Amino acid sequence: MATIEDVAKLAGLSRTTVSRVINDQPYVTDEKKQRILQAMDELGYVPNSSARRLRSQRTDTIAVLLPRITNPFFGNLIESMEKKASQWGYQVIVCQTHDSKKKELDYLQLLKTKQVDGVVMTSLVNEWEVVEPYLESGPIVLCNEYMEDTPVPMIHMDHRKAAYESTLHLIDQGCTNLAYLSGGTLTHLAMERLAGFKRALKERGLPFIEEAVMDWVIQVEDGRNAFRKIKEEFPLIDGVFTGSDEVAAGIVYEASHCGWAIPDDLAVVGFDNQMLSLLMAPAVTTVEQPITKMADRTIEVLIQQLLHSSSTTPRRYIYSHKLLVRNSSEKRHSIAK
């Protein structure tokens, strides 16, 4: 494998000059530049990335932590982030935490070992206190996930409000016994949504049915199971708030196959506006998130920190959602007065 030394020798110049060419620095005559470029070509020379990183103390790489790539929401998020990052010459490393505290910390370790320059966290399962020390090793930006009193930039939606509106919508359709299905209570996000759900109930004087709260309902399969449980144990439930379109789809699917009418017997709302929600029959009411905008902003904010390591107070960017009402919740003859 050819090194910079080999190139220098072949071109009859010094390593320094070759390095200048590699890094597009000034003070190299065109003639010598050409000689070097040709030598590089001849030897098939490629700079060794570990050596560059070691010397320059930069990796031009950022890590994006997410629960699982197979969740389309995060898939789309990472897709946009990568596009944006590459525009700035940055690589992205995808880090799946699978909602594990240990894995989350393992990946934050990348910051300490200098494998990445910065980190984006799109979910947060550890306590913030545990994560904060890693800030010493490099910038962290929160996208999607968020919390109060945290000294890092945050880019996200108002999930409490979104859940609140979804729930109001269900109530407006005449639902009076609502179930709440969540992807897990560990994250701050999940608590925000639950708060919005409860607030809507309270405002309309409806009871919060503790027993009809289910956690760790994430996949389609979980949604199917949840429906069966509702059918057998809580037949009075007439509306379901879910934190994901997959779960909503599972419910719609299983309900249809069990002879329940959606939305008349059971109204369902999902979250994220995934393709799936539109394709289901009936189509699933859901919350649209401005994924690309959030992703782009996140990368911009992180890279700005990387470039200027500015000590300005971290900003917070809040994006707005959109409730997409579809047939899984919209009753033809609304019972609401």
Added chain:
Amino acid sequence: MATIEDVAKLAGLSRTTVSRVINDQPYVTDEKKQRILQAMDELGYVPNSSARRLRSQRTDTIAVLLPRITNPFFGNLIESMEKKASQWGYQVIVCQTHDSKKKELDYLQLLKTKQVDGVVMTSLVNEWEVVEPYLESGPIVLCNEYMEDTPVPMIHMDHRKAAYESTLHLIDQGCTNLAYLSGGTLTHLAMERLAGFKRALKERGLPFIEEAVMDWVIQVEDGRNAFRKIKEEFPLIDGVFTGSDEVAAGIVYEASHCGWAIPDDLAVVGFDNQMLSLLMAPAVTTVEQPITKMADRTIEVLIQQLLHSSSTTPRRYIYSHKLLVRNSSEKRHSIAK
């Protein structure tokens, strides 16, 4: 940032001994080991990964090239690969080529720059001749994608056979005018499938309708457009082979919304057995791939190459598929005699 030197000093030992502890090597007394571990802890020491890589010439990282992570097939593939790789202490870098020749080569460059020890290609858009030279820089394994006379291990299904069987199934259901929708003709895979499709037609004496072949039909949206085209331009078409469940879903969706009956007016088969195909109404007939098995084997094969750099002839592992017949193609009263 503490270095190995700092730890050595604090523990009153040499860098070498510290290094031995870091790498779990023998010949360190328990007492000194403890002293070192404590020093590391005290200083919050973490080995610098660039330095290790530079010195050891290994990255313990492999790159997996795929078209797009938002395609659930590849999402699941990468999920399994990552799991397997981490069992061996390897990291995985996800590289989205978006079917671009340039990006594919850019990512292969990771091998040359020593950012990764090996590469898995799950799709191949460049000519093999262009890719082959990269083998000098490290091992490459093909998973999913495959071709003849290539000196690298291959792990894949027989796509020609799968397409052949799907097509026969459509014909058995009484279809006589078949359309063929492909995700792109660039890959060898696509050609294999087309060959299987054609063979089935030929065997049953049906015509191959050149005009009803559509390329670059990938997403749900493409499927919807494809249906509209069929409806307007080729109303005689009564069966469609598609290379993806998304496309099939788009067709089913659009057809239903246009008043066509699936499968009676139009039978549809998809590919990959994605969740979506089961959830559609009607559910989509599809081809199940043994994703986890293929992913696991791929990583094992690659890591074996990494560990032993054996010069044995590269093996080829062919896995078998399973045609899942569902309502998008199975006619209640089969017309076939």
Added chain:
DNA sequence: TTGTAAGCGTTATCAT
């Protein structure tokens, strides 16, 4: 069992 010392391939500093 432990330590010395020589690199790994770059880039940054300082001369020239």
Added chain:
DNA sequence: ATGATAACGCTTACAA
């Protein structure tokens, strides 16, 4: 405009 030289932080012969 170009070059010599010293790091960057670690691993690994080899010596002790």
